[in-house]
Amino acid sequence: MSENAIKKYFAMWVDRDFSELDRIFSEDIYYRECYGATYFGLNEIHSWINDLLSKQTVLEWKIKKIYNISNSTFFVEWFFRAKEKDVYLFDGISTIKFRNNKIVSIEEYETKHDTFRPFKTEK
Numbered sequence: 001m002s003e004n005a006i007k008k009y010f011a012m013w014v015d016r017d018f019s020e021l022d023r024i025f026s027e028d029i030y031y032r033e034c035y036g037a038t039y040f041g042l043n044e045i046h047s048w049i050n051d052l053l054s055k056q057t058v059l060e061w062k063i064k065k066i067y068n069i070s071n072s073t074f075f076v077e078w079f080f081r082a083k084e085k086d087v088y089l090f091d092g093i094s095t096i097k098f099r100n101n102k103i104v105s106i107e108e109y110e111t112k113h114d115t116f117r118p119f120k121t122e123k
Contacts, residue, residue: 008024031105090112
């Protein structure tokens with residue numbers, strides 16, 4: 001159930017269909033985005049989503065791997081690509097916690113998608 005809820009949530013952003021959100025999120029959900037914004041409760045989550053749908057299109061939010069840390073805690077590695085005025089992309093990881101089979105918290109962390117090796121030695 002938990003991994004399916006995680007996959008369903010990520011797909012909601014690409015599909016732009018949040019009709020199942022209240023079924024998988026706890027009423028007292030806590031959400032921390034990777035850039036610092038936080039939301040408490042379903043009312044704030046719905047306000048945030050409605051605002052983003054008016055200005056952002058998620059082109060891809062691909063799950064790379066889900067790590068089951070315990071029955072209630074998961075780490076999810078992912079790749080994100082979206083368009084507002086311009087297209088942007090980054091990699092990230094989320095800590096997702098469950099209570100009573102619903103997501104009770106999500107905390108996101110972002111890293112640059114493009115990598116480089118500044119100290120690679122040439123052979």
